Amino acid sequence: MRQDEDRTAGDRVEDGRTVDGRTEAEREDALRRSAAFLIDEALGFLFPAALRAAADVGVADHLADGPRTPAELAAATGTDARNLHRVLRLLATRGVVTEDGQGRFALAEAGQALRTGVPYSARAAVRMLTDITMWRPAGELTHCLTEGTTAFENLFGMPFFDHFAKDERTADVFHVGMAAMSDPENAPIAAAYAFPSTGTVVDVGGGHGGLLLEVLRRNPGLQGVLYDHGHVLAGHVLGAHEEVAGRWSPEEGDFFASVPSGDVHLLKRITHDWDDDECVTLLAHCRRALRPGGRVLVLDAVVPSGNAPHQAKALDLMMMASLTGRERTEADFAELFARAGLRLSRVIPTPTVLSVVEAVAA
Numbered sequence: 001m002r003q004d005e006d007r008t009a010g011d012r013v014e015d016g017r018t019v020d021g022r023t024e025a026e027r028e029d030a031l032r033r034s035a036a037f038l039i040d041e042a043l044g045f046l047f048p049a050a051l052r053a054a055a056d057v058g059v060a061d062h063l064a065d066g067p068r069t070p071a072e073l074a075a076a077t078g079t080d081a082r083n084l085h086r087v088l089r090l091l092a093t094r095g096v097v098t099e100d101g102q103g104r105f106a107l108a109e110a111g112q113a114l115r116t117g118v119p120y121s122a123r124a125a126v127r128m129l130t131d132i133t134m135w136r137p138a139g140e141l142t143h144c145l146t147e148g149t150t151a152f153e154n155l156f157g158m159p160f161f162d163h164f165a166k167d168e169r170t171a172d173v174f175h176v177g178m179a180a181m182s183d184p185e186n187a188p189i190a191a192a193y194a195f196p197s198t199g200t201v202v203d204v205g206g207g208h209g210g211l212l213l214e215v216l217r218r219n220p221g222l223q224g225v226l227y228d229h230g231h232v233l234a235g236h237v238l239g240a241h242e243e244v245a246g247r248w249s250p251e252e253g254d255f256f257a258s259v260p261s262g263d264v265h266l267l268k269r270i271t272h273d274w275d276d277d278e279c280v281t282l283l284a285h286c287r288r289a290l291r292p293g294g295r296v297l298v299l300d301a302v303v304p305s306g307n308a309p310h311q312a313k314a315l316d317l318m319m320m321a322s323l324t325g326r327e328r329t330e331a332d333f334a335e336l337f338a339r340a341g342l343r344l345s346r347v348i349p350t351p352t353v354l355s356v357v358e359a360v361a362a
């Protein structure tokens, strides 16, 4: 094809200018900048890769007592000094660590929560979000586009949560990581909603129970039920807290089969895992199990309109790659509730990325 035939309409040249008013040189320059931008973006996956590597080998724990050279850190973490330096150098570009004049690296403010055992440690969450069970399906998003189905099953041979029920390593990484991801958001969410003073709160798919703990702590007249798979309940955190002793019980079960009865059903980061029909089944079980005057609280991101960045837009692609679910708008939630015999009554924002989407019997 001749060069002038190989042009799109926007590229067409009339009187030395392209149709959009720019000279050919300006247009070429813009394309060069576009290429540089796209290439930088395509390399963006290497930052979470570096973050993961640092979290894996425990870099932050070895920086807790002050700055260290890559050689000192490598000796402490049993890693290769030159490669560790390269990882630190990339992390420093985003303020996770800083480097001083003697080439010693220190934890910056943004890196503090990478330490183990500090309040709101994000180390397990970082490892969960960058685990191969998340990472590999995300690399196969093209499959989701061409086949319209999740990539996880194609790669791992079974649905997401079935895999976790069978594979101890994966289950541990996911549930411990999930609890770590939830930890900083549980107290603000519990504080954002006016719970009834008495009755039973059921945390449906409550994982290790961090949210239920915060709700019971703030509301001494409430009882709680932590509902999840047995192997997940085994890792619960509630037993370690005297102030909720005798006010909660674990209950093992499948929320697609039934849900324990209660006055408030919490579903935190649950509906986004499942497609609409699955959500309707689950919500209809909640509706049936709801005592008179009760409410269902979906605690999930509500995707805002417009194209401003929002964590839900990224997590939505994780749901696409690994599960059958998706992040939803307020209108999507209203429709799901209506199909399950419920009515969306309010959406209450919280200081976290999640909102409380409240539903009552229709």
Ligand SMILES: C[S@@+](CC[C@H](N)C(=O)[O-])C[C@H]1O[C@@H](n2cnc3c(N)ncnc32)[C@H](O)[C@@H]1O
Binding pocket: 161, 178, 179, 182, 204, 205, 206, 207, 208, 227, 228, 229, 232, 253, 254, 255, 256, 267, 268, 269, 270, 273
């Ligand atoms: C994304 S995690 C959310 C955990 C917790 N609500 C939180 O926000 O940290 C989903 C939870 O649903 C549980 N789950 C998945 N399928 C389930 C089922 N069929 N019955 C009961 N629990 C289930 C998982 O074990 C997991 O704890």
